[in-house]
Structure formats: C-alpha cells, structure tokens
Amino acid sequence: MRLFDTMTRELRELSPLDGETFRFYCCGPTVYGPAHIGNFRTFVLQDVFRRTLELSGLKAYHVRNLTDVDDKTIRDSQAAGKKLTEFTSFWRDRFHEDCEALNNLAPHLEPSAVEHIPHQIKMIEELVEKGHAYSSEDGSVYYKVSSFDHYGRLSRLDQRELRDGASGAVTDDEYEKDNVADFALWKGRRDEDGDNFWESPWGQGRPGWHLECSAMCREYLGDTFDLHSGGVDLVFPHHENEIAQSEACTGCKMAEHWFHLTHLLVDGGKMSKSAGNFYTLTQLCEAGFSPAELRYVLISAHYRQPLNFVAKDKDGNENFPALAGAKQALQRLAKFEQSLVEQAGAAGARGFEAALEVENLGSFADSLEALREDLNTPDALGRVFTAIKELKAADLTPKQATVELAGFRVVMEALGVELPKEETGCANVPAQITEMAQARWEAKQSRDWGEADRLRDEIAATGWEVKDTKEGFEICPKS
C-alpha cells in the first residue's frame, strides 16, 4: 500500500521495517471532555488505514495513547472536584464507547500518559545529560531547540517566519524559557495543581505534553518504528517536538513515515464551541442519526482534503443534510447486499476476521485498490457504487453472486461501514395505532380506498406512518 509521507512529501510504499509487523503510533485523545466529530474524522480514517493494511495481508501493531495528564485534565478535574484519574477515566470510557459505536477496531495497545511518568522522567534526564535540555529556577525543564540540528524539518520551519504569539496561546508558565521556541519537558508544581504533582530530580511537578508520546513510543515500539500519525495540527509543534526529543535521545530516526489527517470543517468553517458548531456523536444520535451514518460522512472525502461537514441546510436549519444523505446511501448498500445474498442463496460470513480470508474480490477489487493507493476512501466508495450498478444489470449465477458478495463485504470491512439491518417496522407502536392500521389494511383488502386513505390520514395525524410492503404493511414514526 502507498501513503503520502509528510516528511518527504511524497507517496511511499509501506513495508514493515522488521519485515513482519507494521508498527505504528497514533496520537490519541486528551480525555477531559467528549470527543467531537473532528477528532473522529482522524480516528476513523486511522482505523480505515489499519483495516486496509491488514486486509492487504500485512500484520499490524497499532498503538494509540491516552493523554490523561496535562494542564487541561488537571484544571478540569480540579474544577469538577474529582481526582485526576477518576475524572479522566470517565472521559476515557466515553471515548471508548464512541469508538466502538463508530466501529473502530481497538488499538492493540493503549498506553496512558499518567502511568508512564517514570519513563518520561528518565528521558528528560537523558536529554539534560546530553545537553539538549536545561532546568529553570521554578523547577521546570525545557528542551533547547537550538541544540537539535534537524529541528523544523517536518513542518518546514526554516521556511517560516514565526510570528510571536500569533496563535494567542502562549501561557504564562513559559516565562522562563531561554528561547521562545523552547518547550517544556517538565513543569514545576503550581498551587492550582492541587494533588497533581510528581516527584522528580527537579523537584515536584508534572510532565510536559510532547514528552509522553516520545517516551511511550520508545517503550513499546522501539527507537525507530514504521509510522506515526495524528491530525495536521500536530505537525507543529507536537510532532516536531517529539522528533527533537526522541532523536536527540536515541540518535535514531524516530519514525519512517508520517501520516497526517486534515481537519474537518463545519459548514465551511472551523468547528468551535464559540461558533456553536461543535458536534459530538451523542448529539448527532439524539438528532436521530446513527454512528454508521457519521462514519460514512467522515470517509466521504480524501484524508488530505478538508471535509466540509454540512450541518445546516441552505435555509439555515440544523438538520444535517450530510447525514441524511448518508442514511440513504447506506440504505442502498444494504439493499444491494441483501439482493446478493438472495442470489447467492446463502448468508455467508461477515465481519473483519472473515474478510481477511477472502482472496477474490470480484468487481470490488478496484475499491480496495483505491484504498491501497493513498487511502482514497471517496474513490473507493465511488467504485463500489459503479460496481453495484453493473452487477444489478448483470444476471449472476449463484457462484458469481457468492464471489461478489464476499468482495463487497471485504470492502465494507475495509471501510468499517456497518450496513443497517432490514427494518421490520417499529417495536413501540401503540396498540391503538396498530388496530387502526389493521383496520385500514382490511379496508384496503376490500378495496374500500376511501376508508383506507381516511384511516391512513388519521394515523398520520398522530405522528405515525403506515407503509405497504410486499407482504403487508409496516408502521414507523413519521419522519
């Protein structure tokens, strides 16, 4: 499989350094609140990446950390009057629930930052010893950027003119740095941190953000590993700083490949709480959409392209046209799968494990190929629908249908798309409504159209909708 590499700015073939297992690290969430759909664009596409890798026959080892100690987790746990770990484990669990709902495969390993503070301290000691870090009077330790020749390579910093404080995010605990570009490895204890401090050779304090990833990568993936991934915003400074820390420490190239995912936009602009366009999975589910529908939207654009999540229609109503479209598209995919099942004469296997076994993808080979070429999810999706159109026109033998069905399912597994189950009406229909629907059915059978339509209107007035099917009728909440 080929993938764009941020460092070299070119598509590169992926092959495991150790010849066996492709080992990669994804920067995980900071667990201090609900993850938003922008976070999930990244995590979902990383998941599609991992699935594609495995379905291509490569063995994968996926590590994704949890940032469960930093200034925000400390601040918000204090505000909530909770112990740090109690606070972060709550949000960690919510994150896991969302990931599962979105059908993301769990990473093989999910190390937590707060459980690796000794590893971080050890690394800082090494950096101080090698002259790449210095401590300040307040008990903080900073990385000396000027000591690392390659600093800025990933983000092409040498070509930039950094505008001091352009992001408006410089915080006051950065006062004691020698140079603005230097960053904290260790931060001295502050009163407002409460119980959240750890002992270190520089006194009590807390770890800096960038270091956790360097320490955990080294611990679980070694000095050099295959690929490192995260959102584009992490290119600078986070990944730049990770490289500086790790490579200054080990003397080895940290990662062979850098995989960055472009942000999601909402209605053409940046998502933010203040703009009122900050969406979580829970909110979208409450609005009547499913996680699978969100996933479909999230993979509908190429990962190096901004994805415009349309939340408001042209009249400004927040009714999520993008998700409504996804609902339709998934419905069609499900119908198609069902028709193939009928033609094949068997239900067949389904699921990621089963997909790994399939070799002949039939008409869907192109789609997997599209994923293998720089993870082109929209192209893959387009090819799926094109194949469907052709297959519908064809007269398949049961054997051919079986092959196509298996191929189709492999691609759905690669994308991690879960198709909606065939709906057989709604479970919570009030008895009174069911009786009316039954009466309408009887009127209809006796060809009393007037009465049948009258009853249907009457039912509609209560918020329910009767639809006829091949065998009879079904009742759903009116949409």
Add this chain to the structure above:
RNA sequence: GGCGAGGUAGCCAAGUGGUAAGGCCGGGCUCUGCAAAAGCUCUAUCGCGGGUUCGAUUCCCGCCCUCGCCUCCA
C-alpha cells in the same frame, strides 16, 4: 507577514494532457388503487486572465476568492 491546502453540477466529492467517477437532493419514466419503497433515467466543460501543446479542467505564470496553521487544538 510566513507556511500549507483548495476553488469541479443545488449540496457533498473523485479524477485525468485528449472534451469530467460516485453519493445526496431535484426532474422524468416504470411498477403497484393512491402513497411509500424499489428500479430505470436526466442534469457540469472543471474561479478569472494569459502561456506551453495538435489538444488543458488536468502543466507553467499572474490575479481574485475561500479555508486551515503559525508553540501545547484531531
């Protein structure tokens, strides 16, 4: 100011040096009492101006516009 991405049908979104995938919506048709569902089908010359070329949406130059990032935000 610097760096980066991008401007393709009503919306979303691929792609290519030889006149542009796919999805949603919408229109038409078929089917069924009607409706719904389903099936079939229709809808663009690719921001603007130059250049290179037999030929550019695709390459180069200029311009306009949008979006993101610029030290702890996926």
